[in-house]
Amino acid sequence: MTSSNKLITLLNWVLYSLCGLITAFLFSWIILAQFNFGYSWLHDTLHIQQHADKYGPENRYRKNFQFTNSQEKIRLFAAINTSIHNHGAGLSAIKYKHPNGKELGTLLHHAEIIHLKDVANLLDVLKVLGALACISWIAFVILFLLKKIPRPNFKQQLLGITAFVGTASILVLLIGPVTVFYAFHEWIFPENHQWFFYYQESLMTILMKAPDLFGVIAIILTVLAMVIFIAMNITTHQTLNYFTKAPKPSINKKHSKIKTL
Numbered sequence: 001m002t003s004s005n006k007l008i009t010l011l012n013w014v015l016y017s018l019c020g021l022i023t024a025f026l027f028s029w030i031i032l033a034q035f036n037f038g039y040s041w042l043h044d045t046l047h048i049q050q051h052a053d054k055y056g057p058e059n060r061y062r063k064n065f066q067f068t069n070s071q072e073k074i075r076l077f078a079a080i081n082t083s084i085h086n087h088g089a090g091l092s093a094i095k096y097k098h099p100n101g102k103e104l105g106t107l108l109h110h111a112e113i114i115h116l117k118d119v120a121n122l123l124d125v126l127k128v129l130g131a132l133a134c135i136s137w138i139a140f141v142i143l144f145l146l147k148k149i150p151r152p153n154f155k156q157q158l159l160g161i162t163a164f165v166g167t168a169s170i171l172v173l174l175i176g177p178v179t180v181f182y183a184f185h186e187w188i189f190p191e192n193h194q195w196f197f198y199y200q201e202s203l204m205t206i207l208m209k210a211p212d213l214f215g216v217i218a219i220i221l222t223v224l225a226m227v228i229f230i231a232m233n234i235t236t237h238q239t240l241n242y243f244t245k246a247p248k249p250s251i252n253k254k255h256s257k258i259k260t261l
Contacts, residue, residue, distance in 0.1 A: 012140070013152040017161050019137040024229035026130030028221050033085060037217045039077045043070055046216070048209050055199040055206050062203050064104045068096050076107060076207055080116065087124065088117035096203070111194045112204045118189050144240055154237045158230065165226060181211050 032038065043049065049070055056066030068076075076096055083091045094107045108116070144151045172180050185195045197205045208214070 009150050012149055013157065016137065016140040016152060017157050019133040019140065020232055021161055021165075021225070021229055022130055022133035023137050024232060025221070025225040026127075026134060027228050028225035029130075031224065032217070032221060033081060036074070036078050036081050038220060039081075039213075040074050042213060042216055043073060043077075046209050046212055048073060048207070048213075051209050052206050056203075058200045059203060059206070060201050061109050062096075062105050062107070064098070065096060065203050065206065067098050067104065069099050072097055072099070073207055080204070080207075084116055084120040084123060086120075088113075088120035091116050107203055107207075109202075112197065112202055114193055115189070115195050115197075116204070118193055118195070122188060141236055141240070145243060147244065151240060154233060157233065161229065162226070165222065169222070177215050178211055181214065 052068065052073070053066045056064070056068075059065060076094060079094045080091070083089055083094070091108055091113045092106070095103050096105060096107050097103050140149075143149050182196070189195050197210075199206050204210075
């Protein structure tokens, strides 16, 4: 194999691994979204009720949020989750209620709705990118199956992706998760759209105890994605081995006849 062929093969393996990793993150996101990103558990783990009790009375735009209970906050988070996965539809109609069922007010003000619609638009783009990565990953698997291009070494691939994710995680910790979180928002969202909200001006931020909730969800998302990535590659590796293994040569046994006198 020439040096140029080796380089092309290496690039194919890198693209295959990255497409697989993006696909794994896509599946991880889809799974977590179905379970509201574990909010019902994280609500108690992150003490969001106590957080709302403290900052609810201080909100400048909405009143009485401190009177909502855990079930209501879980419902509100689920409503936002549903809306951002449906192009932001229904955000302005979300209302928060007292445990006795009385409506206390509309959850989101104008700036929050604009931000969440930006999030919904971002998710729409990421869905397309994730689908393209998934299609590309499947295409690579087919090419491996047809022996059009060399297959990567499973252990090396796993070590490479684990090193990549591990290095990225260490860099985030060194830079600071909050700094990375803020930088991400500055790069992604329109400059004239507000994305940072103090607890005193946003029930959404109180509800999600930002950025604490997002940090925990990011960890869960990454761990689940790595599990999915490993499972995808083990399954693919075994499947390719099964369909591409060379047939065993047949052995013709010559039976000699023994004549007895």
